[in-house]
Amino acid sequence: MYPYFQYSGGILPALLFLVALFFLFIFLPVSMVAEAFSKLGLTPAQGVLMFIAILVGRMVNIPFHTSERLVVVPKPRSVSFGMDEAGRPVRIQEDGAGELKKQVFAVNVGGFLMPLLLSLTFIVRQHMIFQADGVYPWIGFVLVMVAGGCYAMSRPDPFTGLRIPLVLPALITFLCVYFFVPLEYRPVAAYVAGTMGAVLGGNIVPLLTPRFRNRVGTPMVSIGGPGTFGGVFVAGILSVLLA
Numbered sequence: 001m002y003p004y005f006q007y008s009g010g011i012l013p014a015l016l017f018l019v020a021l022f023f024l025f026i027f028l029p030v031s032m033v034a035e036a037f038s039k040l041g042l043t044p045a046q047g048v049l050m051f052i053a054i055l056v057g058r059m060v061n062i063p064f065h066t067s068e069r070l071v072v073v074p075k076p077r078s079v080s081f082g083m084d085e086a087g088r089p090v091r092i093q094e095d096g097a098g099e100l101k102k103q104v105f106a107v108n109v110g111g112f113l114m115p116l117l118l119s120l121t122f123i124v125r126q127h128m129i130f131q132a133d134g135v136y137p138w139i140g141f142v143l144v145m146v147a148g149g150c151y152a153m154s155r156p157d158p159f160t161g162l163r164i165p166l167v168l169p170a171l172i173t174f175l176c177v178y179f180f181v182p183l184e185y186r187p188v189a190a191y192v193a194g195t196m197g198a199v200l201g202g203n204i205v206p207l208l209t210p211r212f213r214n215r216v217g218t219p220m221v222s223i224g225g226p227g228t229f230g231g232v233f234v235a236g237i238l239s240v241l242l243a
Helices: 011-039 044-057 109-130 135-153 168-180 183-208 226-242
Strands: 061-073 078-083 089-094 099-108 155-157 161-163 220-223
Touching: 011 044, 011 226, 044 109, 061 109, 061 220, 099 109, 109 135, 109 183, 109 220, 109 226, 135 168, 135 183, 161 183, 161 220, 161 226, 168 183, 168 226, 183 220, 183 226
Parallel strands: 099 220
Antiparallel strands: 061 099, 078 089, 155 161
């Protein structure tokens, strides 16, 4: 007797459940992103396009440096089947031998390059439209706070290289922006400082610190990659909405 799943609630409840899933996991995040980018001067359509571009860019890493340091790249375990002395089938597992490769450093398109370009665009727009020279000290203040917090919580990870807590950059950004930054500067300061502070404190500064860099053993170290992308993305969207 094998366990099985049987649903007898009818078609209408099933359709409502699918609609609720669509609203929760697709429509709601996209609408939040569009609302966040609208505070920064983009139209909803532009915000959705940026959302899609960032998610697609998350899968693209551009190498820029190959280190002389060798790291072990484990090979997957191989499984085969054979016969024992009695003629019975047996399963044979063999651990793959590790291979030494030079460590490669790269930048992630969705987690670093696009947030960097968007940050520069928002700063230029803020300066040209509002003549807001006073925004720069506030961006610098919040960026230092976010970078410091991310650096303190950054940890080497065997799969992603370096990892930071998902909501930490957004939380620090929101607290600093809400309590210190003037109202007219909050959206730009939140996005720029939240995203760039997460990358700076979560990736760049640790990689420039020998005690951190020597503990990172992944074949590819991606700035803004898997271990940091979530924190960068959440900080850029959530902190702007809350600000």
